Amino acid sequence: xxxxxxxxxxxxxxxxxxxxxxxxxxxxxxxxxxxxxxxxxxxxxxxxxxxxxxxxxxxxxxxxxxxxxxxxxxxxxxxxxxxxxxxxxxxxxxxxxxxxxxxxxxxxxxxxxxxxxxxxxxxxxxxxxxxxxxxxxxxxxxxxxx
Amino acid sequence: xxxxxxxxxxxxxxxxxxxxxxxxxxxxxxxxxxxxxxxxxxxxxxxxxxxxxxxxxxxxxxxxxxxxxxxxxxxxxxxxxxxxxxxxxxxxxxxxxxxxxxxxxxxxxxxxxxxxxxxxxxxxxxxxxxxxxxxxxxxxxxxxxxxxxxxxxxxxxxxxxxxxxxxxxxxxxxxxxxxxxxxxxxxxxxxxxxxxxxxxxxxxxxxxxxxxxxxxxxxxxxxxxxxxxxxxxxxxxxxxxxxxxxxxxxxxxxxxxxxxxxxxxxxxxxxxxxxxxxxxxxxxxxxxxxxxxxxxxxxxxxxx
Numbered sequence: 001x002x003x004x005x006x007x008x009x010x011x012x013x014x015x016x017x018x019x020x021x022x023x024x025x026x027x028x029x030x031x032x033x034x035x036x037x038x039x040x041x042x043x044x045x046x047x048x049x050x051x052x053x054x055x056x057x058x059x060x061x062x063x064x065x066x067x068x069x070x071x072x073x074x075x076x077x078x079x080x081x082x083x084x085x086x087x088x089x090x091x092x093x094x095x096x097x098x099x100x101x102x103x104x105x106x107x108x109x110x111x112x113x114x115x116x117x118x119x120x121x122x123x124x125x126x127x128x129x130x131x132x133x134x135x136x137x138x139x140x141x142x143x144x145x146x
Numbered sequence: 147x148x149x150x151x152x153x154x155x156x157x158x159x160x161x162x163x164x165x166x167x168x169x170x171x172x173x174x175x176x177x178x179x180x181x182x183x184x185x186x187x188x189x190x191x192x193x194x195x196x197x198x199x200x201x202x203x204x205x206x207x208x209x210x211x212x213x214x215x216x217x218x219x220x221x222x223x224x225x226x227x228x229x230x231x232x233x234x235x236x237x238x239x240x241x242x243x244x245x246x247x248x249x250x251x252x253x254x255x256x257x258x259x260x261x262x263x264x265x266x267x268x269x270x271x272x273x274x275x276x277x278x279x280x281x282x283x284x285x286x287x288x289x290x291x292x293x294x295x296x297x298x299x300x301x302x303x304x305x306x307x308x309x310x311x312x313x314x315x316x317x318x319x320x321x322x323x324x325x326x327x328x329x330x331x332x333x334x335x336x337x338x339x340x341x342x343x344x345x346x347x348x349x350x351x352x353x354x355x356x357x358x359x360x361x362x363x364x365x366x367x368x369x370x371x372x373x374x375x376x377x378x379x380x381x382x383x384x385x386x387x388x389x390x391x392x393x394x395x396x397x398x399x400x401x402x403x404x405x406x407x408x409x410x411x412x413x414x415x416x417x418x419x420x421x422x423x424x425x426x427x428x429x430x431x432x433x434x435x436x437x438x439x440x441x442x443x444x445x446x447x448x449x450x
Contacts, residue, residue: 037415044415088382131417135410135426138419143383146375146394 024080029087032068032075036105039065040130047124058117058126065130066109073099088141098141105133173319175268177256186251186283189291197289199431201278201351205424206235209301220245221299226272228379230365231308233272241298255286261322268318270306271325271365279328280350325366331355332372336446344443347436348373357385357421374450380421391449403441408434 042061045051076091076098091098108129117126207220222237239245246254249264256262261275269275311317331349334341348354360368360376368374375387390396395403395412402413407429410418418426429437 033416037417040411041415044411085383131410134417135419135423138417139421139423142419144378144386144420144422145383146386 024075024077024083026084026086029072029075029084032072035068036065036072039063039068040127040134043123043127043130046120047127049120053120053123055116055118058123059113062109062113062116062126066106066113069102069106069109073102085145086143088143091141094140098137101133101137105130105137108133169320173316173323175260175262175266175319177252177260177262177266180252183250183252183255183283183287186287189288190284191288191292191295193285194288194290194292196432196436197281197285197351198292199428200347200436201289202353202425202428203238203293205421205428207238209299219297219299220293221301222303223301227381228272230312231306233270233306233308234303236303237299237301238293239299239301240294240296241300244300244302245298247294247298251287251290254290255283258286258289259328261318261326268315268322270315270318271321274353274356276326277350277353277356279326280346285351321364321366324364331367332447334443334446335448336442340439340442341446343436344439344441344446347440348443352440354388358388370448371450372447373444378420383420387450388444389447389450390445396449400438400441400445403444404434404437407437407440 039061042057046053046058051057073095076087076095078092081087081089081092112126112129117123203220204217206224206226207222208217208224209219209221210224212219212221220237220239222235222239224235226233226235237245240247242248246264249257253264257264257269257273258275258278259281260279261269261271261273263269306313330345334345355367355373357379358373358375360371360374362368373388375392376385378385386392386394388395395406398406398413406412406418407426409430410423410426429440
């Protein structure tokens with residue numbers, strides 16, 4: 001019985017580590033950023049009046065932004081410096097700042113989830129809050145490649 | 147015989163002297179005549195601010211790392227690295243000694259549109275006078291008026307750090323002879339006031355071509371490649387092609403371009419990056435009609 005518990009715990013730890021361990025490929029980075037962008041797109045459609053205000057849609061979008069922003073810095077482990085030409089070497093030189101910026105984006109989304117924008121204008125203001133993070137980080141850390 | 151050779155040599159030497167004198171003369175700094183800057187009257191400060199954001203002055207002249215309202219202090223000090231050496235951006239705040247507070251409108255205008263400094267010297271084209279040359283004396287007067295409302299700074303930036311021969315300012319006369327001009331950059335497929343306004347903004351104050359157009363070994367724009375994209379002068383990556391032939395944005399509508407300049411987001415909700423972050427923040431401060439004019443112009447230039 002005790003043995004079973006130990007094995008289960010060990011397996012759980014191993015699996016946990018396995019899923020948390022990211023290899024840091026270009027594709028993984030882009031997939032996560034596309035999910036953040038997708039969330040922004042959903043918010044923009046409401047902010048611009050292309051879609052009616054929908055609290056659930058806003059919640060889904062903000063959750064996607066928050067969760068993926070937290071996942072993002074894990075895609076840049078040591079040794080993955082050359083995985084993508086769009087990732088600046090400055091990321092690894094300033095890893096603490098890079099992580100802090102991702103955490104700020106996630107935190108901004110969390111704060112909006114806690115006090116959900118209640119109408120079209122609110123979603124527009126939320127987009128500005130969230131959007132300021134994009135340029136602030138890309139200015140230093142994302143390299144334009146074409 | 148010896149006399150004949152001597153005469154030929156003498157003639158050749160004389161020709162060389164005349165040629166050198168001619169070259170020297172035609173490459174002298176050439177400010178505009180005082181009449182060009184006369185009679186402008188009181189500047190329109192609101193229009194000056196509009197020109198200020200279109201010109202992106204803060205992107206280079208604000209103190210490096212400053213944020214918020216501190217960016218309006220045009221203290222200089224940013225080190226611009228280039229293949230020709232490092233240019234240290236000067237203080238252009240209205241401080242009378244460290245900045246340009248003691249300059250006349252003509253001195254300011256000749257720096258902006260002719261690349262001629264206060265002492266009559268050639269300025270380096272890292273300062274984009276080869277674009278600003280298209281600006282009207284009214285916009286220059288209004289811009290100067292607006293800059294004078296900004297805070298003063300006593301900062302003195304170090305001189306440019308350039309190796310020989312690039313440290314010889316006299317050679318800039320030759321550069322200007324080859325590359326300086328205020329004519330249209332490319333034929334346009336559309337006419338009308340909106341496209342013309344866009345042309346003025348993009349080719350003039352906006353100086354978009356300074357980064358988006360590829361350059362030859364001497365730093366002049368390559369022919370037939372206006373806004374066709376270029377290596378990033380700051381090092382990594384590329385500055386994108388923004389003509390209708392662009393792989394990344396050629397398919398965007400005018401509304402997409404306007405939205406990008408206003409919000410920083412592409413139609414796919416990718417976001418602006420690198421040095422364009424600051425440019426987009428400046429463009430967002432323009433009236434909507436100016437962003438629409440830029441978009442109309444970008445759709446009217448030749449696809450590359």
